[in-house]
Amino acid sequence: MRVEAIVVAAGSGSRMRSETKKPYIRLQGVPLLIHTLRALQTCDLIERFVVVTAGEDRTYAEELIRKHMYGSFQLVSGGAERQDSVRCGLAAISEDTDVLLVHDAARPFVNAEEVRNVIEAAWQTGAATLGTPVKDTIKEVENGTVVRTLPRHKLFAIQTPQAFHPSLLREAHHQALAEGVQVTDDASLIEWLGKPVAIIPGSYRNIKITTPEDLVIAEAFLQS
């Protein structure tokens, strides 16, 4: 089974409100993107990485990766939305790839077992994602008023990595582009095609670094 990974790092990080772009913020002296690539590399199934960055950051990111990492990788320029960046990455995936992993550069705490589990599930079923049962009560709200409370026992917070048969993800992105469908994760596109997505138990440590508070949590995780 040949596995390749797309790591999306082309976001603007607007919710972080930092001077340094989010993938290059340093945690214990090491850029976030490098923490994330190292975490993925703990799973020895991944043969090659396609790293998607903003066009103007490509050279800088390439230098960083060469300095801190081993293994095969390619840099690709991303697009305006996450979905566009994944599509740019897809174009650089090798034709003979059996399972394609898609991961946020903003999730540095994924572990080897989680990566392996999601890859193996996608190999069996076509599409799989990590997820954790939600801890809070979730309400649907409109115009500042609660519409309804959703049944918590059915709700999962969805993470990356997500893994797919490449042909299935290519078809989903191709159709979504043609029909103007925009979603926030790749699994949603598979759902939209009417195909099943397996949920693999994730960990509450696999946070997405999104707002400044997450940097405090990340430093604490790194120290522990």
Ligand SMILES: Nc1ccn([C@@H]2O[C@H](COP(=O)(O)OP(=O)(O)OP(=O)(O)O)[C@@H](O)[C@H]2O)c(=O)n1
């Ligand atoms: N046009 C985009 C938007 C997002 N991403 C990537 O998708 C992942 C998840 O997105 P998020 O954490 O929300 O990052 P940003 O879009 O950068 O943040 P924000 O929404 O706060 O601007 C990140 O690794 C981000 O770099 C991307 O590659 N291309």
Ligand SMILES: C[C@](O)(CO)[C@H](O)COP(=O)(O)O
């Ligand atoms: C893909 C994702 O990380 C799953 O939780 C999330 O949907 C990314 O969303 P964002 O809007 O880019 O934060």
